[in-house]
Amino acid sequence: xxxxxxxxxxxxxxxxxxxxxxxxxxxxxxxxxxxxxxxxxxxxxxxxxxxxxxxxxxxxxxxxxxxxxxxxxxxxxxxxxxxxxxxxxxxxxxxxxxxxxxxxxxxxxxxxxxxxxxxxxxxxxxxxxxxxxxxxxxxxxxxxxxxxxxxxxxxxxxxxxxxxxxxxxxxxxxxxxxxxxxxxxxxxxxxxxxxxxxxxxxxxxxxxxxxxxxxxxxxxxxxxxxxxxxxxxxxxxxxxxxxxxxxxxxxxxxxxxxxxxxxxxxxxxxxxxxxxxxxxxxxxxxxxxxxxxxxxxxxxxxxxxxxxxxxxxxxxxxxxxxxxxxxxxxxxxxxxxxxxxxxxxxxxxxxxxxxxxxxxxxxxxxxxxxxxxxxxxxxxxxxxxxxxxxxxxxxxxxxxxxxxxxxxxxxxxxxxxxxxxxxxxxxxxxxxxxxxxxxxxxxxxxxxxxxxx
Amino acid sequence: xxxxxxxxxxxxxxxxxxxxxxxxxxxxxxxxxxxxxxxxxxxxxxxxxxxxxxxxxxxxxxxxxxxxxxxxxxxxxxxxxxxxxxxxxxxxxxxxxxxxxxxxxxxxxxxxxxxxxxxxxxxxxxxxxxxxxxxxxxxxxxxxxxxxxxxxxxxxxxxxxxxxxxxxxxxxxxxxxxxxxxxxxxxxxxxxxxxxxxxxxxxxxxxxxxxxxxxxxxxxxxxxxxxxxxxxxxxxxxxxxxxxxxxxxxxxxxxxxxxxxxxxxxxxxxxxxxxxxxxxxxxxxxxxxxxxxxxxxx
Numbered sequence: 244x245x246x247x248x249x250x251x252x253x254x255x256x257x258x259x260x261x262x263x264x265x266x267x268x269x270x271x272x273x274x275x276x277x278x279x280x281x282x283x284x285x286x287x288x289x290x291x292x293x294x295x296x297x298x299x300x301x302x303x304x305x306x307x308x309x310x311x312x313x314x315x316x317x318x319x320x321x322x323x324x325x326x327x328x329x330x331x332x333x334x335x336x337x338x339x340x341x342x343x344x345x346x347x348x349x350x351x352x353x354x355x356x357x358x359x360x361x362x363x364x365x366x367x368x369x370x371x372x373x374x375x376x377x378x379x380x381x382x383x384x385x386x387x388x389x390x391x392x393x394x395x396x397x398x399x400x401x402x403x404x405x406x407x408x409x410x411x412x413x414x415x416x417x418x419x420x421x422x423x424x425x426x427x428x429x430x431x432x433x434x435x436x437x438x439x440x441x442x443x444x445x446x447x448x449x450x451x452x453x454x455x456x457x458x459x460x461x462x463x464x465x466x467x468x469x470x471x472x473x474x475x476x477x478x479x480x481x482x483x484x485x486x487x488x489x490x491x492x493x494x495x496x497x498x499x500x501x502x503x504x505x506x507x508x509x510x511x512x513x514x515x516x517x518x519x520x521x522x523x524x525x526x527x528x529x530x531x532x533x534x535x536x537x538x539x540x541x542x543x544x545x546x547x548x549x550x551x552x553x554x555x556x557x558x559x560x561x562x563x564x565x566x567x568x569x570x571x572x573x574x575x576x577x578x579x580x581x582x583x584x585x586x587x588x589x590x591x592x593x594x595x596x597x598x599x600x601x602x603x604x605x606x607x608x609x610x611x612x613x614x615x616x617x618x619x620x621x622x623x624x625x626x627x628x629x630x631x632x633x634x635x636x637x638x639x640x641x642x643x644x645x646x647x648x649x650x651x652x653x654x655x656x657x658x659x660x661x662x663x664x665x666x667x668x669x670x671x672x673x674x675x676x677x678x679x680x681x682x683x684x685x686x687x688x689x690x691x692x693x694x695x696x
Numbered sequence: 697x698x699x700x701x702x703x704x705x706x707x708x709x710x711x712x713x714x715x716x717x718x719x720x721x722x723x724x725x726x727x728x729x730x731x732x733x734x735x736x737x738x739x740x741x742x743x744x745x746x747x748x749x750x751x752x753x754x755x756x757x758x759x760x761x762x763x764x765x766x767x768x769x770x771x772x773x774x775x776x777x778x779x780x781x782x783x784x785x786x787x788x789x790x791x792x793x794x795x796x797x798x799x800x801x802x803x804x805x806x807x808x809x810x811x812x813x814x815x816x817x818x819x820x821x822x823x824x825x826x827x828x829x830x831x832x833x834x835x836x837x838x839x840x841x842x843x844x845x846x847x848x849x850x851x852x853x854x855x856x857x858x859x860x861x862x863x864x865x866x867x868x869x870x871x872x873x874x875x876x877x878x879x880x881x882x883x884x885x886x887x888x889x890x891x892x893x894x895x896x897x898x899x900x901x902x903x904x905x906x907x908x909x910x911x912x913x914x915x916x917x918x919x920x921x922x923x924x925x926x927x928x929x930x931x932x933x934x935x936x937x938x939x940x941x942x943x944x945x946x947x948x949x950x951x952x953x954x955x956x957x958x959x960x961x962x963x964x965x966x967x968x969x970x971x972x973x974x975x976x977x978x979x980x981x982x983x984x985x986x987x988x989x990x991x992x993x994x
């Protein structure tokens with residue numbers, strides 16, 4: 244019964260995170276700390292799945308109507324969906340994106356169940372520290388190579404994340420970082436490491452809010468959303484695009500496993516290939532193409548469960564929101580691996596809920612679309628900064644709970660200038676580096692000790 | 697009307713008596729300066745429950761970290777407390793500038809002494825340690841991250857094999873490393889987990905004699921300085937008034953006989969503190985063996 248509460252809240256907040264551009268799943272997970280701090284592992288995973296699934300449905304609605312991407316995976320919806328909206332067929336863009344999303348979710352369940360037994364067998368047979376080092380190095384290298392604008396800048400941002408992660412006491416190897424330089428005697432709390440929550444607010448939320456705020460400069464949402472077509476007409480339209488949707492599913496399932504970029508690249512690559520195919524066959528509609536939109540949205544959702552496999556099976560996150568979730572899982576001292584998720588039977592429960600969440604999100608999203616015009620009356624910039632302020636208040640509350648409110652707020656304020664600079668970089672890279680630093684250094688140190696110690 | 701007055705009067709007397717009974721209860725909280733999932737959390741809660749059974753008004757205060765625990769100790773909360781700390785943790789706290797000094801006043805008594813164990817994978821065709829080491833010049837051993845440098849140095853002279861410590865965070869992960877094949881051996885506390893995990897074979901302990909068919913480490917490695925070293929935990933006093941100390945000492949000395957604590961200690965062959973003579977000296981001996989030297993407070 245408690246699981247239901249987490250699913251319902253996750254679904255509702257996921258809708259909200261899709262509706263407010265820039266807030267996104269990562270910030271929504273972050274703001275959910277009070278809810279997750281005493282949750283079980285199953286409740287945390289269900290809550291996370293509910294957020295990532297339902298936000299896909301509402302995110303494409305906002306991208307289509309407002310032409311503002313909630314996340315980078317919504318770009319095709321911004322291009323094609325918004326063009327369709329302006330030529331008066333935005334309702335078909337939204338319905339077909341939703342139908343594609345739900346098809347993508349179901350295809351990913353089939354793919355996950357097909358590969359799961361082999362994946363577990365491989366892990367049992369071969370997964371050790373050597374493999375973990377390789378996976379972690381691949382994951383961290385790919386984030387520096389594939390994201391952002393400049394590899395050099397990414398490496399610099401990554402190094403800052405690692406530096407901040409090292410401050411305080413490190414366990415493997417066991418030492419205090421730079422005791423001659425960092426004033427541990429004056430500020431003994433620094434010995435207990437920099438707290439995760441204020442770091443995320445200053446160095447992820449703040450720059451992301453600045454980036455999103457800039458997107459709304461000069462924004463006017465004058466055109467209203469209208470849907471005068473019957474349900475069956477939407478289904479018929481989707482049936483015409485089913486082959487594009489299936490192609491998108493295949494892309495999504497494979498590319499979902501690429502660290503940190505899964506949903507975004509799956510969506511954009513699927514869109515690009517479908518567009519090329521249609522242009523070649525002279526079928527591409529320049530004023531908003533529904534087939535490319537459906538391919539992209541299906542690919543986007545079919546990454547959902549697939550991209551969670553590394554986290555569920557070996558405890559390695561491949562996206563910023565997963566890294567955040569892993570941070571909370573670590574704080575609560577849970578182990579996440581195939582033993583605690585699959586062999587314990589938890590995974591089947593997760594899959595059942597995943598299907599249920601996607602179905603309910605789909606059924607809810609459709610009737611709720613008609614109320615999307617209300618959003619044009621809301622000042623999105625105010626909404627963004629209200630979210631930011633709520634998270635600052637949450638930081639104070641969390642600090643006070645462990646008698647460390649001054650420490651939490653000092654870290655938050657002290658790092659704001661760095662956060663301001665990060666608005667022109669990729670703040671997600673810093674977050675992943677900060678969260679994975681412990682695991683990365685421990686694995687490399689262990690690797691060295693085993694082979695050369 | 698008379699009945700109502702009687703009821704009110706009876707309730708007031710009852711509340712007064714209940715309050716008096718509660719006020720009479722001595723207070724002894726248990727602070728836990730570690731995470732809320734490991735052995736320390738379980739033991740802290742178990743102790744608080746046992747104290748309640750002994751007639752105390754006891755609550756668990758989760759201070760999480762040494763630094764927070766220290767500032768809690770400095771506060772005048774009006775509630776005396778204890779926390780449990782082991783010799784290794786004491787050394788670690790000292791080295792990280794979180795100094796909570798141990799004196800004859802703050803040291804109440806020992807909680808227990810737990811043995812250390814050495815294990816191989818269960819699928820390893822292990823017969824004796826000599827057979828296992830034969831033909832090898834180097835073996836890797838999964839150990840806790842906080843273990844001191846040079847802990848296995850003297851084993852090289854004794855066995856001709858270099859024991860390389862591989863540091864791992866958390867005792868659960870020590871077992872995982874061994875099972876995954878990262879290391880050849882593991883060296884950790886002898887708890888229910890080590891006894892109950894089927895994928896590993898714990899073939900010796902640091903006890904002075906045989907434990908459930910496992911020979912003593914001192915017979916396998918007679919010259920190793922840590923062959924009889926175990927985990928030793930003591931109760932540290934937090935703002936306990938001098939007049940209450942004698943009772944607290946006596947009660948904590950017999951807490952190992954509690955209905956829940958006694959079987960907990962027995963399940964991993966731990967020695968209750970009450971069975972150890974000269975507990976204060978015994979604790980410092982353990983500190984000296986683990987640290988390899990005398991430490992500041994000592």
